Amino acid sequence: MESKPNTIYRALDRKAAAITEFTMRQYRTKTSTWVVLGVGLVAISLVMLIYIDVMATGFESVDNDGDSLDLDNDGYPTGQELKWGTDPYMADSHPGLLDPPIAPEPASNYIDEDGFDIVFDGTSNYQSTGFDDDGDCYNYDGTSSRKDTNDNDIECDVLLVQNRFNGEWSANPDINVDEDPDDAAYALEATHMAFVLGMGKMGFVLLLGLFCPLFLATGLIRDEMTAGTMHFMLAKPIARTEVFLYRILGYLGIVWPYFISIGLLFALISGFMGPSEGFFRFADLGVWLAIVFATMMASLVYGMLFCALGVMWRYGIVLAIPFAAWELGMCLLSMGAPDASILRFSVIGWALMIVDSAAMLVWPNMDLFLLQGTSFNDDFGSIQTSALALDFFYSRPGVGSTGLVSSIIATIVLLIQGAVLWFIGGAIFKGKEIE
Amino acid sequence: MMPDFDQEGKGQTEAWRPDTTAPAVLLEGVSKSYGRIFALSNITLALNGGVTGVLGMNGAGKSTMFKLLMGKLKPSQGKIRLFGTDPWKNPAPYARVGFVPEHEKMYDWMTAHQFVSTFARLNGLTRAEAMVEADRVLKFVGLADVAHKKIGQYSKGMRQRAKIAHALVNDPELIILDEPLQGCDPLARTTIMNVIRELGRMGRTIIVSSHILQEIERITEQIIILHNGRLLALGNLHAIREKLDQIPHRITIEADDAKALAKDVIDLDDVSGISFPTKNNLSIQTHNLGAIHAKLPSVIVDNNHRIHSIDNPDDDLASILGYLTSGGTL
Numbered sequence A: 001m002e003s004k005p006n007t008i009y010r011a012l013d014r015k016a017a018a019i020t021e022f023t024m025r026q027y028r029t030k031t032s033t034w035v036v037l038g039v040g041l042v043a044i045s046l047v048m049l050i051y052i053d054v055m056a057t058g059f060e061s062v063d064n065d066g067d068s069l070d071l072d073n074d075g076y077p078t079g080q081e082l083k084w085g086t087d088p089y090m091a092d093s094h095p096g097l098l099d100p101p102i103a104p105e106p107a108s109n110y111i112d113e114d115g116f117d118i119v120f121d122g123t124s125n126y127q128s129t130g131f132d133d134d135g136d137c138y139n140y141d142g143t144s145s146r147k148d149t150n151d152n153d154i155e156c157d158v159l160l161v162q163n164r165f166n167g168e169w170s171a172n173p174d175i176n177v178d179e180d181p182d183d184a185a186y187a188l189e190a191t192h193m194a195f196v197l198g199m200g201k202m203g204f205v206l207l208l209g210l211f212c213p214l215f216l217a218t219g220l221i222r223d224e225m226t227a228g229t230m231h232f233m234l235a236k237p238i239a240r241t242e243v244f245l246y247r248i249l250g251y252l253g254i255v256w257p258y259f260i261s262i263g264l265l266f267a268l269i270s271g272f273m274g275p276s277e278g279f280f281r282f283a284d285l286g287v288w289l290a291i292v293f294a295t296m297m298a299s300l301v302y303g304m305l306f307c308a309l310g311v312m313w314r315y316g317i318v319l320a321i322p323f324a325a326w327e328l329g330m331c332l333l334s335m336g337a338p339d340a341s342i343l344r345f346s347v348i349g350w351a352l353m354i355v356d357s358a359a360m361l362v363w364p365n366m367d368l369f370l371l372q373g374t375s376f377n378d379d380f381g382s383i384q385t386s387a388l389a390l391d392f393f394y395s396r397p398g399v400g401s402t403g404l405v406s407s408i409i410a411t412i413v414l415l416i417q418g419a420v421l422w423f424i425g426g427a428i429f430k431g432k433e434i435e
Numbered sequence B: 001m002m003p004d005f006d007q008e009g010k011g012q013t014e015a016w017r018p019d020t021t022a023p024a025v026l027l028e029g030v031s032k033s034y035g036r037i038f039a040l041s042n043i044t045l046a047l048n049g050g051v052t053g054v055l056g057m058n059g060a061g062k063s064t065m066f067k068l069l070m071g072k073l074k075p076s077q078g079k080i081r082l083f084g085t086d087p088w089k090n091p092a093p094y095a096r097v098g099f100v101p102e103h104e105k106m107y108d109w110m111t112a113h114q115f116v117s118t119f120a121r122l123n124g125l126t127r128a129e130a131m132v133e134a135d136r137v138l139k140f141v142g143l144a145d146v147a148h149k150k151i152g153q154y155s156k157g158m159r160q161r162a163k164i165a166h167a168l169v170n171d172p173e174l175i176i177l178d179e180p181l182q183g184c185d186p187l188a189r190t191t192i193m194n195v196i197r198e199l200g201r202m203g204r205t206i207i208v209s210s211h212i213l214q215e216i217e218r219i220t221e222q223i224i225i226l227h228n229g230r231l232l233a234l235g236n237l238h239a240i241r242e243k244l245d246q247i248p249h250r251i252t253i254e255a256d257d258a259k260a261l262a263k264d265v266i267d268l269d270d271v272s273g274i275s276f277p278t279k280n281n282l283s284i285q286t287h288n289l290g291a292i293h294a295k296l297p298s299v300i301v302d303n304n305h306r307i308h309s310i311d312n313p314d315d316d317l318a319s320i321l322g323y324l325t326s327g328g329t330l
Helices: A008-012 A015-029 A031-057 A078-084 A183-216 A219-227 A230-234 A240-273 A284-312 A316-336 A341-345 A348-362 A366-375 A381-393 A403-430 B062-069 B092-096 B112-123 B127-140 B156-168 B186-201 B213-219 B237-245 B258-265 B289-302 B317-325
Strands: A126-129 A158-162 A169-173 B025-034 B037-047 B050-055 B077-082 B097-100 B174-177 B205-210 B222-227 B230-236 B249-255 B271-275 B281-286 B307-311
Touching: A015 A240, A015 B112, A015 B127, A031 A183, A031 A240, A169 A366, A183 A240, A183 A284, A183 A316, A183 A348, A183 A366, A183 A381, A219 A230, A219 A240, A219 A284, A230 A240, A230 B112, A240 A284, A240 A403, A284 A316, A284 A348, A284 A403, A316 A341, A316 A348, A316 A381, A341 A348, A348 A403, A366 A381, B025 B062, B037 B062, B037 B077, B037 B230, B050 B186, B050 B213, B062 B077, B062 B205, B077 B092, B092 B097, B097 B156, B112 B127, B112 B156, B127 B156, B156 B174, B156 B186, B186 B205, B186 B213, B205 B213, B222 B237, B222 B317, B230 B237, B230 B317, B249 B258, B249 B289, B258 B271, B258 B281, B258 B289, B281 B289
Parallel strands: B050 B205, B050 B222, B097 B174, B174 B205
Antiparallel strands: A126 A158, A158 A169, B025 B037, B025 B077, B222 B230, B249 B281, B249 B307, B271 B281
16 A cells, blocks of 8 residues: 555545544534524525515506606696696696697606616716606707706716716716606616625625634534543644644535535525526626635634634633624625725625625626616605615725726635634644643 | 645654654653642653553542643643653654543544544545554454444443554554543453553553552553652552551451451451441451451351451552552552
8 A cells, every 4th residue: 555656635535634524524413513504594594585575576666757647637647748848737738739639648658768878988087978768858848958957068968977086976967867767677676786795795704604603613623622532633643733724624614515505596596586688697696606705715714713712712702702793893894985994904804805896897887877876866765775775785895906806815815814813723722731 | 833734644754753762751850730739740750661550549640641741731840752752742753652531522423433544544544544454453452343333322341442442543652541441341341451461462562540459450560659640659569569468457347246256356366456347347457468368268167157248448549559658668
């Protein structure tokens, strides 16, 4: 046997594989493992059920500009009267009196009649866009200046202006332009994206990525020390730093497949349930991939940290809980202020940056989409609510010029954090007296 | 220390060369204290080859000494060497050491074969090599036929033997057994004692601890006596026994008529005193235990005494310790 060449497989099949396999088997025999994984699945599945319900029910479209009403009771909705230039407030002025007479249209034609068509080409920080789909601006009975309420000398357009300080865009539409978009479609799309990001950040990276290691990794070495079984492992010619690493690998061997399978399940459900042109939202898979990857990276760093805390003190979980609270705070902060520098002192700030980067790559028009939903303030109930939810969960990555660069930086930082914690944890373990 | 990326085990690589001239175990002025309490104080000894019994009451420092040897604890003072290497923060010497911890807790969900082969791989064996090695050591300790049963279903003696098998992987030169006989039934004790004696015959250095004199007596003659963290004695058990015969011994006999028996016993040469702890109990004091034991049966049979039990309450570790701590020397 000794004469066989020492291949990489043969080399790793000794200590590393032995402890890793052993740790995975040990997890599988413990009821607590299944309880933690089960509770995690149930918790995020409940949120998933709400999403499924919303997607299945949909949103009801609202007449945002009120032009489906027949204010003068002449049988013609306001929108139709405005289109033909008759007076919507006088019963004896309506398109039926024109020659040839125009038949009244149903009121439903004037719900969702002018959708968003803002196109942002990114060439200038002051640009005109938008189109009056239903003609109620072009046909509006008024002077040229009344059709150009945003004063950019172009009638019936939407003016986009970028704030030179914070880089945010604001939209200023002329009267009756894009005034009644399809609420249902917008809200569904915005809610879907908000769900994917919210579930990814709060459900996966925070809940699964933080609580799985909190309950599974803290006792990884400590439980063995308390039970006395650590003596079997440490009686062998193996460095404790190695034991620490391979125990972590065993823990990852349990939680990573768990994250991947739940991520796949959720990606499939939301891909089929979410609004799309085809039957499945393929592009979203990129975001889900980033979510699962970010969760895996977070669980790696947290695993190293909590395992080290467990080695340090018998009640390591007491030390881990304040840290978990800190991470929760940082998670919420990253939603509002993704470029706050305090986030750099957290794990979750970097992990969420991976999700944000992927969202930016997969949904490149996100800023514009949010602009549409949040800039037309009045009477846009479901649009505004869903846009605000999406706005909360979506943030531009605080570091890096492009999504790819941000995600690579974040990944490297997380790997460094993991490596540093491994060395610290290994050093603590090495100097630990074991009774 | 950087991890061992080549996975070979330090004992087999060039990195660590064992000092072949150094004794297996060397302790020089070793103390271990917890605050102001000394678990071990100023122990100096060197062991190489043979079976050594470590005797001591609970809390005497036996386990502390073993944990110091195994690098689990750091000595407060003094020098510890395993094959010439300091074991603290250096697992290299363990390639040549097998350790049986006293802890009862084991991995009940594993079979003995899985247990032994998994940990054998930490010695740098591949999966296949570890399987072969596990078969060998489990056969050696007599667990071959139950090797594939879960440890959780094992009796106490079988569990101890599984722990011993775990320690015997890779054929260590030094084997440390912490209370291997504790809690075992008589049959298991005999089996484990045979295993230890067999290892001794194979030329290994073996250190085995116990708090029961008779157990150690059946395994080895070379003993170390620890008491309250101090090394009380180091030497041959028979020498100690002879010394013990010269100090007063008691024999307690439970009889139907203790007073009648006393009348017959008092005339014997070596009896120095008699007392009655309870109504049916007779306690005989003597300086020559062997002579009394030789004469007692005939006295009892000739005079038709009905006897329920005969006991030598001093023939144990406590009496040796009492003798040694009260100024006696070996």
